Amino acid sequence: MSDRLLSSSRLRHAVAMLVLGLVAVTPSAFAAGRYYNDSGSIQTHHPNWMSWVPDSTSLAALSLPGTHDTMAYQSYGGSLTQTQSLALRKQLDAGIRALDIRCRHIADSFTIHHGVVYLHVNFDDVLRTSIQFLNANPSETLVMRVKKEHTEENVTRSFAATYEAYRNNPAYQPYLWTGRHVPTLREVRGKIVILDDFAGGTYGIPWGGLDLQDDWTVSSIFDIAGKWDKVRGHLTRTNTGSPSTLFVNFLSGASAFAHPFTVAGGGMGVRGVNDYAIDHLVAGQVQRAGILFMDFPGAGLIDAILALNFRLLSSTTWLPADFEVIFRNTAYTVGGNAEQRWHGIRNFLHNAAPGRSWHVLALKRSWGAWISHQGNFYQSDAMDDYTHIAYLTRSVTSVVGRSYLTDYVSGQVRSLSGNAAERAVTLHGRLSARFPFQRWSVVVKQAPGGLSNWAYSDYGRGAHLSSGDFTYAVQGHSASDGVYLHEHSNHEGNLIRLDGNVASLVGWGFNDMLSSITILGPYQTTMCEHQDYTGRCFSTSQSVGDVNAMPGGSWHDKVTSVVVTRTGLR
Known part of the structure; x- marks a missing residue:
């Protein structure tokens, strides 16, 4: 069970949240349906996911989940002809945007078939449901393959002429695009x-x-593995192919000895195509998938395809709400120990939403964390006692030296008490009070520890140490812009942050202590030997690992006053 305590709005502001992992949660039944779904409902919902895709995006640039023989969601012809479990509107609400519609031309109208089997719906039903969906979600577009199926009967005109009659129907005409080129959204x-x-x-x-x-x-x-090889090969061609070409890839397959549900979902110890596909997509092997027509797609597989479209957004864009469901569903795909799970989640995130400062945690059993983030925060369901967490920060920059931080944390943990969560809260509070110029994330894991039970992103500077039954991971990030003075060389030791002039460092407790400088953001500084900016001085707009390297001779422990000038905007 998890509990979050939010301290402020999540919208583009720093957020601190307490995340508890003290009770193991039984994995959801969804785990079995991550790539395959034979139920009349599905645990994903993306009715308007195209709303966040830029208007200028070509249809060829999108990764579109689709269904093969879209309307074959009931077993009128038995398991050999059933390819779906969801009715059309439920498919669309789940995020499906490519439809495979097989029309039999009979009595100058279209009935929907799978081969010889009538599916008890007509083309009017397909169009009406599609239009109702588009009216409710005008940001979306549907791609519909219209194929002539089975034999004609009692017709007085061509298949094309009958299609044209549907297209010219005033109820349908405004919704049926008539272009022949690959359009933009x-x-x-x-x-x-x-x-x-x-x-x-x-x-x-x-x-x-x-x-x-x-x-x-x-x-x-x-022969399912052979079918997957063909799907994978076409995914590779799609990835490297012309950006203006529309690629279509059928994951579906069948025969008298391998019905659609088996090819998609596997059986008798053999993996299905959908299973291969979700692992391939989540592992970051694909950046553009094209149109994928699938049988019985599960929520995780649909979401793994949709996730590739986040690559079309600027890396500075706030990730939309759809990503929360996608993260939770695709997390079921990763497995192994904590380190393997961490790698799996990290690879997925950096492929789906690159160019961002992602932090990733994989934690097992008793743990607690106080996390500060400046962007999206995601937490998976618990599965096999593991919880996966991902969050964004403005940067991974920390200004507190690793040795100094480790010594500070080591001194603090000796006085901590309580469970993992209580220790995380206390330690986070102390770090934030001592070093208020940057953000802190703290994870506390109760024994047993080790990489088989937890793993996390080690960006910038952090501390990782154990005391008794508890192991502590502290991560500093998102340091504020300014000029930082360090007591020792290489940005170590005690430090202070300045964003304005200081005529005397005596009042700061930092007189004659400077050995290195960190500059973040558009700042320039002048360091002077005596008070009121007198005596020898040197200037720099870049970080300095050893001030003795600056012009004018020895500078260690010699600076008393500082000029700080902001030179621009971040």
Whole structure:
């Protein structure tokens, strides 16, 4: 069970939060459905995820989760012809944006089939549901493959002419995009983009012009790995292919000896294609996936595909709410000990949302943490006694020397008491009072410790030590801009922060103590030997590891007054 105490708004401000991990939580039943779902509901929800994708984004740049034989969500023809478990609206609400619609031309209208099997829905049903969804979520666009399926019966016109009749229907016409090129989102928000897979004219993007993998025959369960090899190969081509080309990749496959649910989900000790795919995506092997048509996709697999679209955002952009669900669901994919889980989460984050200062924790059983962050914060469900945490900070910069910090923390932990969470709160408070010019995160782990039970990001400068049954990890980050004076060389020892002139360091308790300087942000400083900026002086706008290297001779323990000038804006 976890409890968070927020000290201020999370929106772009520093936030301190207490995160407790004192009671092991039984893993959710969702763990089994991370890549495969045969239920009528699903534990993910992204009805308007395209709202945060820039208007200028090409459809070809997106990673789109799609469903193969989208409307085959009931077993009218048995397990060989059922490919989905969710009705269309539930698929769309979950984040699916690419639809595979197979139309039989009968009596000058379209019924929806999977091969010879009528799925008890018609093209009107598909269009009405899609339009209702778009009206509720006008930021979205749907990509719909329209394919001629099975035999014609009792028709007086061509398949294309019947499609044109649907397109010209006033109820549908405003929503059916008529372009033939690969559009930007600005062009097609609130509309359906047709992938035209039928003869008799061009009514959308031609199916034959796509870069396609649809080798659907999987002769037996022992050929599933071979099918995955083809999917993986096409993912590689998509990654390195032309940014203007629309890539389509079918994860689906079937035969009399390997039905769709088995190819997707596996069985008899054999992994399914969906299982291979989610591991590949979460491991950071893919940056652009194109359109992926899948059978029985689980929440984690849908989210692993959607996660790639965060790469389209600026690294300074606040990550939208969809990322919280995506983090929680994809965390089920990582396994192993804490260090392996840490690597797995870290690889996923740096691939999905690069260019940010990510901090990652993987913790098992009894622990407590007080975390300061300046951006998004995410915590997974508990699984196999592990909890995964990720958060963002403005930077990973710390100005407190590692040796000085370790000595300080070592002196503090001797007087700590209580459980892991209580110790984390107390130690965080002391660090923040002693070094208020930067942020601190503190994790306390009760025995047993070691990398098999916890792992964390060690950025900048931190301290890691044990005392009794407790192990402490302290991390400093997000140091404020300013000029820092250090007692010893190489930015070690006692320190003070200045952001304005000081005529005498006597009152600061730092007279004749300077040996090194850290400058963060647009500052320049002049250091003088005597009070009131007199005597010998030197100036610098860069950090200095040893002031004796500055012009004018020996400077160790000689500075008494300081001029600080701000030279610009951060």
